[in-house]
Amino acid sequence: MSRLRVGVVGVGMISQVEHIPNLLRLGELFELVGVADPSRISRQFVTDTHGIANFETVDQLFDQRLDAVVIGSPDPLHHEQVLAALAVGLHVFCEKPLCYSLAEIAEIVAARDAARKIMQVGYMKRFDPSYRLALASLPGTSSTLRAVSVEVNDPDAWPFIAHQPYRRGTDIPKDMIAAVAAKQKRQVEQAIGVPFTDLAFRGFTGAYSSALIHDVNAVHGLLDALGVPDGEIVGAQIFANGDGGQGAVKLLDGQALWTMTHLTVPKLADYKERITLFFDDASLELEFPSPWLNHHPTRLTVTTSHGHTLSKKDLRAGYAEAFVEEMRGFWAAIVNGDPVVNPPEHAARDQALLLGLTRRHLATGPFD
Ligand SMILES: NC(=O)c1ccc[n+]([C@@H]2O[C@H](COP(=O)([O-])OP(=O)(O)OC[C@H]3O[C@@H](n4cnc5c(N)ncnc54)[C@H](O)[C@@H]3O)[C@@H](O)[C@H]2O)c1
Structure with missing residues (x-):
């Protein structure tokens, strides 16, 4: 070896x-x-x-x-x-x-x-055993797919790492921090390619590119398995001072819709991250724990019904840790x-969607 x-x-x-x-x-x-x-x-x-x-x-x-x-x-x-x-x-x-x-x-x-x-x-997330089992549990066709829903509320890491050995470096020279900030500004200008607001900057670098990017990548893997490409972006909002990011993408020529929302809730020590796929006759839901909680299985639930009889199957694929895998x-x-x-090609596709959401938000303007 x-x-x-x-x-x-x-x-x-x-x-x-x-x-x-x-x-x-x-x-x-x-x-x-x-x-x-x-x-x-x-x-x-x-x-x-x-x-x-x-x-x-x-x-x-x-x-x-x-x-x-x-x-x-x-x-x-x-x-x-x-x-x-x-x-x-x-x-x-x-x-x-x-x-x-x-x-x-x-x-x-x-x-x-x-x-x-x-x-x-x-x-x-692509290495999460429940995610891998979700891929294997999808129907063989996309013809009954109607919606993909992503909802995340995230206080960031603090409640989930307090018990771990960790020391934050507070000694980075100010000029180095300023140089990285200036570099980030130039990179974002080049990436977005149109004039942007402070709100869009915060949402693009925060809610979208730092947080929702995980779910965009995970959903892309699920859609690939179903043979469904990204469609037109039909909605995007950045809100809550950039802590919130939302998007909507048309799938299958309007036979299905993908909606996603991420919200940072800095003082709520609770984490929820759900990806749900709704089909005509079933739903498949992944509920991820905070990523910092190692060996804490992601819940995978497949719901079906036969007439009035509803059946929920809780699938468990083991306790392997995605960060280790x-x-x-x-x-x-x-x-x-x-x-x-x-591979980086996946990052390109994810980033293209997040840039599209940001431009859509800029084109339609923030809601009041
Ligand atoms: N996969 C995940 O779930 C996940 C979770 C958290 C963070 N991240 C990503 O990991 C990266 C780091 O995030 P973090 O939360 O650990 O941030 P952090 O600020 O805690 O750590 C960044 C570290 O980089 C150091 N650094 C600064 N300038 C540097 C330089 N020129 N060369 C080398 N190191 C330098 C800083 O001193 C600091 O120790 C980010 O890209 C973030 O998006 C991923």
């Missing part, structure tokens, strides 16, 4: 709570060589907690004869760091959103092909040549 030498770039919340412990747990597959982060507080915490070497810069980490890198840095840095990693011959796992614009994702696809390396995006998948793609479950 080939053990891969891996490094982690950006050791904030997702890397400290998920990727680093998970890579260590998968010690037969990965040797975690070191981490890089400009925050001395964060990287030293990782060294103190796990005994892993830390580096201030990405270049110092890339000098450690790595095979692969896991990128968990802020969104605007993904593009340059993925390209830098591919350029030095590393396989790359990068968190979502891969990039804001389709042009940036196309550059990554070209660089991946030139480097002949694996590039996987961090859509862990996505790392196994990354390893298997590199070592065994398994298909990449989440």
